[in-house]
Amino acid sequence: MSTTQTNAWFIGRQNDFESSARSYPRKFPFALAKAKGSWVEDVEGNRYLDFLCGAGTLALGHNDEEVNKAMIDLIASGAPLHTLDLTTPVKDTFVETIFSLLPQEMQGNVKIQFCSPSGTDATDAAVKLCKTATGRGSVIAFSGAYHGMGHGAMALTGNLGAKSKVQNLMPGVQFMPYPYSYRCPFGLGGDAGTAAASAYFERILKDPESGVPLPAAVIIEPIQGEGGVIPAPAEFLRTVRRVTKELGIPLIADEIQCGCGRSGQVFAFEESGIIPDVILMSKAIGGSQPMSVVVYSKELDKWSAGAHAGTFRGNQLAMAAGTVVLRRISDPEFLKAVREKGDHLRKAMESLKSEVSIIGDVRGRGLMQGIEFIDPDGAKDIMGHPEPSGKIAAEVQKRCFERRLIMEKGGRNGSVMRCLCALTVTMDELDAMIEIFSGVVREIDSEIRGAR
Numbered sequence: 001m002s003t004t005q006t007n008a009w010f011i012g013r014q015n016d017f018e019s020s021a022r023s024y025p026r027k028f029p030f031a032l033a034k035a036k037g038s039w040v041e042d043v044e045g046n047r048y049l050d051f052l053c054g055a056g057t058l059a060l061g062h063n064d065e066e067v068n069k070a071m072i073d074l075i076a077s078g079a080p081l082h083t084l085d086l087t088t089p090v091k092d093t094f095v096e097t098i099f100s101l102l103p104q105e106m107q108g109n110v111k112i113q114f115c116s117p118s119g120t121d122a123t124d125a126a127v128k129l130c131k132t133a134t135g136r137g138s139v140i141a142f143s144g145a146y147h148g149m150g151h152g153a154m155a156l157t158g159n160l161g162a163k164s165k166v167q168n169l170m171p172g173v174q175f176m177p178y179p180y181s182y183r184c185p186f187g188l189g190g191d192a193g194t195a196a197a198s199a200y201f202e203r204i205l206k207d208p209e210s211g212v213p214l215p216a217a218v219i220i221e222p223i224q225g226e227g228g229v230i231p232a233p234a235e236f237l238r239t240v241r242r243v244t245k246e247l248g249i250p251l252i253a254d255e256i257q258c259g260c261g262r263s264g265q266v267f268a269f270e271e272s273g274i275i276p277d278v279i280l281m282s283k284a285i286g287g288s289q290p291m292s293v294v295v296y297s298k299e300l301d302k303w304s305a306g307a308h309a310g311t312f313r314g315n316q317l318a319m320a321a322g323t324v325v326l327r328r329i330s331d332p333e334f335l336k337a338v339r340e341k342g343d344h345l346r347k348a349m350e351s352l353k354s355e356v357s358i359i360g361d362v363r364g365r366g367l368m369q370g371i372e373f374i375d376p377d378g379a380k381d382i383m384g385h386p387e388p389s390g391k392i393a394a395e396v397q398k399r400c401f402e403r404r405l406i407m408e409k410g411g412r413n414g415s416v417m418r419c420l421c422a423l424t425v426t427m428d429e430l431d432a433m434i435e436i437f438s439g440v441v442r443e444i445d446s447e448i449r450g451a452r
Helices: 007-017 065-077 089-101 119-134 151-155 190-206 234-247 268-272 316-329 332-355 390-402 427-450
Strands: 032-036 039-042 047-050 110-114 139-142 173-176 217-220 251-254 278-281 293-297 359-365 368-373 408-410 416-419
Touching: 047 427, 065 316, 089 110, 089 293, 089 316, 119 151, 119 217, 119 251, 119 278, 119 293, 173 190, 190 234, 217 234, 234 251, 234 268, 316 332, 332 359, 332 368, 332 427, 368 390, 390 408, 390 416, 390 427
Parallel strands: 139 173, 139 217, 217 251, 251 278
Antiparallel strands: 032 039, 039 047, 110 293, 278 293, 359 368, 368 416, 408 416
16 A cells, blocks of 8 residues: 555644644544445545544435435536525525425424524524524523534533633623533432423523523524533423513524434424524535525514625535435434434443443433443532543543444533434444444443452
């Protein structure tokens, strides 16, 4: 093999010319050459099972044939590929498809804003929209939230690691506790913890002495992703929706990671039966290509021409590919399969948890599952659970990669290993992941037990 075609050669060059902000190459030191379905291949011919899939972007896996054909056909047709916000038949079909998937209560009463390509742009656009519509200036977000890395979106993000080095972010952000049964902020857990979080949210917004003015918006992830794969209990979401409705506060549902079928439903908020005022969509919606949109109630459409813009909001390839993805993931049989595969993975992880001492919690919905690692000999939190262990999770991630399985971490202290595989993953591929992952976890657990 030529020395210029090894992983080490490419990684060395990347280290030389790419910024120190790069993250994934530090965990996965290889150079990608090919990809198909749930598999990727590096320049040395090694194949890996990909349970990251563009951080959930590739709902149908790598190089799906129907998605690729839609893009190739568009290129061959001579249609424009870059259109700003001018309309095209491709765009019209894409919008019609999105609207057709919305809950019945929203259909016929929504508008759409195409944003710059990333999800963080959709977050910023939604905040601007709600501030314009309400005339108010603050926003309520939740501990553990992740809404993007832009200057405004990062202000709404819970993780302090990135925020602490960037001063003077968007002002007027108020954080509220998010129900997290395993590490309940109230020290209660379960239904009691959910009830406490719900009561606190309602009381703060309705108490004239709370010190918290009515915000321009409340933004929430129905399932927190980077925060550690934490589904919001349905009762909590219903309380948030009821209270915001009563007080005339727009509710923004961030479906950027948990949407597009990943939860086993088209939108993760559907499980609770709520109807938000604003929905953020990105990642999988572009069919592997950059795309982000905001769908919102017509009552909020108080923008003037040019109030929000973005050069690359007219990505026609993303619209063509995204239409394919949306039609596929909304099929009831497809969603049923996602739920079944998610149940299969969840049961395997719960079984593994019962065997080892280093897994504290398993949670999630559909094919968005999280496994939280703990230091079994560490200090206990207010719930009596050992503290989260990012060190153990990092070792699990490293050894999985060595055995050709790619998975990402998240959660408090990076302690949660997350499943963000393709929704088209097969049961055989799930079993291969389970075998590798379980073997690594048992191995590390045995070493820790032996060292005591």
